Amino acid sequence: MTRKKTMWTVGVLVTLVVAIIFLWIVTNENRFEDELLIQDVSRLSPTKVKEVVQGKEAEGLIEAVQLAQKENLKVSIGGAKHSQGGHAFYKDSVWLDMRGYDKILNFDEKEKTITVQSGATWKQIQDYINPYGLSVKVMQSSNIFTIGGSLSSNVHGRDPRYGTLIETVDSFRLLMADGTVKEVSRTDNEELFPLVIGGYGLFGVILDVTLQLTDDVFYVSEMKQLNYEAYASHFQQHILADETIGLHYARLSIAPNSFLEDMYLTNYKLVREDNELYPVDEMTFDQLTTLEEEKNVGRNKFLFNLSRKFDWGKGMSWYVQQQFLSDEGLILSRNNAMSPFIEFLEYESAKNTDILQEYFVPLDQFASFVDGIREVVDSEDLNLLNATVRYTKASDEGFLNYAKEDTFAIVLLFNHPLSDVGIDHMEQATQKIVDLALAHGGTYYLTYQLYPNPTQIRAAYPEIDAFFEKKRAYDPDERFMNQFYEKYNPRN
Numbered sequence: 001m002t003r004k005k006t007m008w009t010v011g012v013l014v015t016l017v018v019a020i021i022f023l024w025i026v027t028n029e030n031r032f033e034d035e036l037l038i039q040d041v042s043r044l045s046p047t048k049v050k051e052v053v054q055g056k057e058a059e060g061l062i063e064a065v066q067l068a069q070k071e072n073l074k075v076s077i078g079g080a081k082h083s084q085g086g087h088a089f090y091k092d093s094v095w096l097d098m099r100g101y102d103k104i105l106n107f108d109e110k111e112k113t114i115t116v117q118s119g120a121t122w123k124q125i126q127d128y129i130n131p132y133g134l135s136v137k138v139m140q141s142s143n144i145f146t147i148g149g150s151l152s153s154n155v156h157g158r159d160p161r162y163g164t165l166i167e168t169v170d171s172f173r174l175l176m177a178d179g180t181v182k183e184v185s186r187t188d189n190e191e192l193f194p195l196v197i198g199g200y201g202l203f204g205v206i207l208d209v210t211l212q213l214t215d216d217v218f219y220v221s222e223m224k225q226l227n228y229e230a231y232a233s234h235f236q237q238h239i240l241a242d243e244t245i246g247l248h249y250a251r252l253s254i255a256p257n258s259f260l261e262d263m264y265l266t267n268y269k270l271v272r273e274d275n276e277l278y279p280v281d282e283m284t285f286d287q288l289t290t291l292e293e294e295k296n297v298g299r300n301k302f303l304f305n306l307s308r309k310f311d312w313g314k315g316m317s318w319y320v321q322q323q324f325l326s327d328e329g330l331i332l333s334r335n336n337a338m339s340p341f342i343e344f345l346e347y348e349s350a351k352n353t354d355i356l357q358e359y360f361v362p363l364d365q366f367a368s369f370v371d372g373i374r375e376v377v378d379s380e381d382l383n384l385l386n387a388t389v390r391y392t393k394a395s396d397e398g399f400l401n402y403a404k405e406d407t408f409a410i411v412l413l414f415n416h417p418l419s420d421v422g423i424d425h426m427e428q429a430t431q432k433i434v435d436l437a438l439a440h441g442g443t444y445y446l447t448y449q450l451y452p453n454p455t456q457i458r459a460a461y462p463e464i465d466a467f468f469e470k471k472r473a474y475d476p477d478e479r480f481m482n483q484f485y486e487k488y489n490p491r492n
């Protein structure tokens with residue numbers, strides 16, 4: 001072999017070895033992660049816990065809580081970790097990872113109810129009930145979340161006929177701080193029912209939950225474009241008044257030339273059996289009732305990334321979103337309509353993060369609130385990536401209730417640096433938007449960052465101190481802990 005050929009072979013071998021090592025490191029990245037370092041999807045507050053207990057059976061969870069009591073350790077509880085303020089973990093605690101506690105325990109097709117372990121996701125429920133022609137009544141706009149996490153935030157969705165999730169819960173079992181298990185419903189241990197739902201895991205571990213279901217009907221999509229000033233009255237006249245609209249949401253433009261002014265609305269309208277315009281025949285029935293998986297994740301991730309970085313990317317993103325207007329007339333099942341795209345939003349930059357926030361304002365305050373957001377985003381130079389709107393019907397249940405009256409829920413997705421300066425800036429800007437929501441008679445969603453200050457949480461949730469007192473009455477040693485309670489509990 002000539003010297004030149006040997007050198008070439010060695011060069012190729014070295015390149016191959018380096019490439020293999022690189023690939024190994026990339027694909028085994030998770031192995032290097034500290035298993036005790038827990039963080040949520042925002043990556044804002046990584047926290048080291050003392051021990052991880054995988055939720056599998058109730059007995060194991062009971063044992064873990066009893067042992068924590070004996071050793072005087074705190075307990076924190078995690079589901080899919082899509083809350084964004086350290087609600088689902090606490091430093092040096094015994095962390096219960098509920099995701100493995102996910103069996104379907106009972107299903108009553110006739111009564112339209114299902115009982116599941118709390119680590120199950122909405123997707124697992126949908127997969128199970130879809131063949132029976134049934135659907136969830138209230139859930140988030142996606143199906144990746146756990147039932148325990150969803151109950152603990154008392155979530156809301158896109159069906160204008162319902163308020164918050166609590167309305168659709170029949171009962172659950174709760175593992176208390178002393179290791180006992182209580183049945184909780186509107187008639188058993190009834191005080192706990194509105195405290196635990198929307199109670200961020202501070203009263204105990206939700207074990208299994210019985211939920212009400214509804215029919216998996218067919219919808220036809222209906223789109224409309226309008227100016228934000230016309231939205232509230234259009235909504236009341238044409239959407240709220242129309243009982244055939246099963247799901248509704250709207251998007252506000254983030255494009256620089258129509259920023260928070262243009263909107264497009266999506267309605268899913270019930271297709272009745274006698275509707276000749278949209279007949280659902282035998283052949284299409286099977287297609288329509290097959291649960292769809294998310295498509296084009298890579299492409300959508302790429303496009304979304306452009307809007308993170310560039311104004312023209314935001315313009316393009318809005319342009320692409322508007323193309324959905326041509327989806328008018330699409331027939332789909334309720335179950336498919338209730339599992340929209342979300343995977344493409346996953347983002348893991350070490351430098352910056354995407355955070356969600358949500359504000360609830362009375363219907364007639366919508367336009368003026370949006371004007372205020374536009375001013376804050378401009379003056380603070382915030383990177384707003386998405387703005388959607390839903391309607392949340394008033395509900396009279398839930399101790400920390402964000403839906404005391406009919407409101408529009410405005411969901412904002414921001415990108416901000418993970419540096420201390422970036423976080424401080426977002427905190428201050430958030431406080432301005434919270435003040436704005438309060439000035440409009442509104443409130444904000446507790447499930448996201450802990451940026452609002454203690455005065456603001458008390459203005460938005462006047463019941464918060466009574467809630468904390470109840471927590472200490474049921475859990476005097478403050479066994480169940482999270483960062484949310486640590487920040488806002490007045491005794492700290």
Ligand SMILES: Cc1cc2nc3c(=O)[nH]c(=O)nc-3n(C[C@H](O)[C@H](O)[C@H](O)COP(=O)(O)OP(=O)(O)OC[C@H]3O[C@@H](n4cnc5c(N)ncnc54)[C@H](O)[C@@H]3O)c2cc1C
Nearest residue numbers: 079080081082083140141146148149152155156200201206
């Ligand atoms: C992309 C995205 C979209 C979203 N869309 C919506 C939406 O459309 N509507 C809406 O209302 N919300 C929405 N949210 C908010 C989300 O619904 C809540 O943050 C919800 O709590 C997430 O569920 P999880 O399983 O991730 O819970 P986690 O974040 O893991 O936990 C949330 C809370 O529940 C507690 N908890 C978890 N399991 C149990 C249990 N078994 N027993 C007791 N406590 C428990 C935790 O301790 C924590 O306090 C969205 C969030 C994201 C990131």
